[in-house]
Amino acid sequence: MLGVLGGMGPMATVDFMGKVVQNTPAACDQDHIQVVVCMAANIPDRTAAILGEGTDPFPAMRATVRWLETAGATCIAIPCNTAHHWHAALQAETSVRILHIVDAVADTLAGQGGCIGVLATSGTVKAGIYQKRLALRGFSCRTPDAAGQAEVMRAIRLVKAGQLAEATTILRAQAEAMVAAGCRQVVMACTEIPVALATVNGALRSVLVDATEALACACVEACTTGAADPALPLAV
Amino acid sequence: MLGVLGGMGPMATVDFMGKVVQNTPAACDQDHIQVVVCMAANIPDRTAAILGEGTDPFPAMRATVRWLETAGATCIAIPCNTAHHWHAALQAETSVRILHIVDAVADTLAGQGGCIGVLATSGTVKAGIYQKRLALRGFSCRTPDAAGQAEVMRAIRLVKAGQLAEATTILRAQAEAMVAAGCRQVVMACTEIPVALATVNGALRSVLVDATEALACACVEACTTGAADPALPLAV
Incomplete structure (x- = not known):
C-alpha cells in the first residue's frame, strides 16, 4: 500500500x-x-x-x-x-x-550527463537537493539567477493561492530562458509547477520533465x- | 479533520x-x-x-x-x-x-420542486437513492429509459478505464435528452460523470449539477x- x-x-x-x-x-x-x-x-x-x-x-x-x-x-x-x-x-x-523524487526524475532523463535546468523553490535550490543528487548520476544543474528565482517563488505562491494564469506566464518565461541558456531538459522541480504549466504545448513541452509524474x-x-x-x- | x-x-x-x-x-x-x-x-x-x-x-x-x-x-x-x-x-x-451526497445536491438545486434529471449508475437508479431523498425535498426525478441507462453505465465504465472521449459523447447526449424531456436541471449523480463532462460548455453546462462538487x-x-x-x- x-x-x-x-x-x-x-x-x-x-x-x-x-x-x-x-x-x-x-x-x-x-x-x-x-x-x-x-x-x-x-x-x-x-x-x-x-x-x-x-x-x-x-x-x-x-x-x-x-x-x-x-x-x-x-x-x-x-x-x-x-x-x-x-x-x-x-x-x-x-x-x-x-x-x-530526484531518483525518480533521474530515471526519466534522456541521455547521459549534460546540463539540466531546475525550476524549484528557493528552498530546494539553496539546499542543493537536485544539484547534489543529479551530480551522482552525471548531470549538472542550472538554476535561475536571483531575480529569476524570485519570480519562480512568486509563481509558486500564486499556484498555492489558486491564481494559475499569472503563474503560467512567469514559469513559461523562466523555462524558456533555461533552454536558451543551453539546458537540454528542464525539470519542473516543485509540485506546484506542473499544475501551472499543464497547458504549455509545442517545443517547450517536449523538454519539460514533470517531477510529480516521475x-x-x-x-x-x-x-x-x-x-x-x-x-x-x-x-x- | x-x-x-x-x-x-x-x-x-x-x-x-x-x-x-x-x-x-x-x-x-x-x-x-x-x-x-x-x-x-x-x-x-x-x-x-x-x-x-x-x-x-x-x-x-x-x-x-x-x-x-x-x-x-x-x-x-x-x-x-x-x-x-x-x-x-x-x-x-x-x-x-x-x-x-444527495443532501449536498439538494442544497444546491434552484427553486422549489420540479423535475430533476439524474444521470447515475444502474445501482443508484435501482436503489432509488436520489428519487427517495429528493422527494423529501419536493423534487421529482427522471432517469433514462432502459437503453439510455445501459449507455450511461457503459460511459461510466469507460471513465473508470480512462477512455474519456467516448464517455463524454454518450453522457452529453443523455443529458441533452433529459433537458428535452423537461428537466430543469440534470444531476451528474455518479462521481465518474463530472470527470467526463468537465469540457462541456454552453447552455447544457448551466443546467448540469455536479454532485461531487456539491x-x-x-x-x-x-x-x-x-x-x-x-x-x-x-x-x-
Whole structure:
C-alpha cells in the first residue's frame, strides 16, 4: 500500500494522486493500488525553514511518516520536492522505503550527463537537493539567477493561492530562458509547477520533465511489482 | 479533520479532492483543511451488489469508515453516489457524521420542486437513492429509459478505464435528452460523470449539477465552521 505524505501543497497532492491513478494499468476500480493520503496541511513551510526564516517542519513530517507506517504503508511518497531536504532524516525514522523524487526524475532523463535546468523553490535550490543528487548520476544543474528565482517563488505562491494564469506566464518565461541558456531538459522541480504549466504545448513541452509524474510512476512500479499488498482495512 | 472513503473509483476520488481544495478559502498551504483519504480500491463493485450480481461491499466500507474514525476524522465523505445505498447502515456504525451526497445536491438545486434529471449508475437508479431523498425535498426525478441507462453505465465504465472521449459523447447526449424531456436541471449523480463532462460548455453546462462538487463544498463548510480541527499527527 502506498502512503502519501501530502498537503505540501494540497493541490500538488491532488495532481500527484491523479498521476498515480492515470499511470496505473487498470480497467476497473479493483485494479488500482491501495493508497492512504494524509493531507497534513499543518506542516510548516519548507522553504522558509531552509532559508532560516520559519519553523522546522521535520517533527510534523516525521509524525505523519510514522503514522503512515502504522497504517500499513509498504512504501511512502512525498509529493513535495523541497521536503526532500529532510528525506534522509525521515528515512532514518522508518523501515518503510521512502521513494526519492530526484531518483525518480533521474530515471526519466534522456541521455547521459549534460546540463539540466531546475525550476524549484528557493528552498530546494539553496539546499542543493537536485544539484547534489543529479551530480551522482552525471548531470549538472542550472538554476535561475536571483531575480529569476524570485519570480519562480512568486509563481509558486500564486499556484498555492489558486491564481494559475499569472503563474503560467512567469514559469513559461523562466523555462524558456533555461533552454536558451543551453539546458537540454528542464525539470519542473516543485509540485506546484506542473499544475501551472499543464497547458504549455509545442517545443517547450517536449523538454519539460514533470517531477510529480516521475514520482507517481515510480510509486506505481513499486506498488505493482513483488508481493500483493495487504487489503484495507489497515493494521491500526 | 475530513475523512474520505475513497477509491470508488480512484479518479473520481481525485476529482473530489481537487474540488475540496479549490473550494477551500486559502492563501497558503496552512490555510487548508486536514484530510485523510483512503483509496480503498478493494471495495467490491456497488452497482453489481445492488443488482444482485456481486459481492456485498458493506463489510469493506464499514471497515474503512471505522478506520477513518480511529484516525480522527470529525466528518466523513464518500465520493461515490452508489455507495450511498449503504449510507444509513454505515452511519449506524459510527458516531462520526457521514455527509450525504444527495443532501449536498439538494442544497444546491434552484427553486422549489420540479423535475430533476439524474444521470447515475444502474445501482443508484435501482436503489432509488436520489428519487427517495429528493422527494423529501419536493423534487421529482427522471432517469433514462432502459437503453439510455445501459449507455450511461457503459460511459461510466469507460471513465473508470480512462477512455474519456467516448464517455463524454454518450453522457452529453443523455443529458441533452433529459433537458428535452423537461428537466430543469440534470444531476451528474455518479462521481465518474463530472470527470467526463468537465469540457462541456454552453447552455447544457448551466443546467448540469455536479454532485461531487456539491459534496466537496458541504465538506469544506463542515470542516471550516465550529471548533478548530485537531492537528495531525492523528490519534492512532
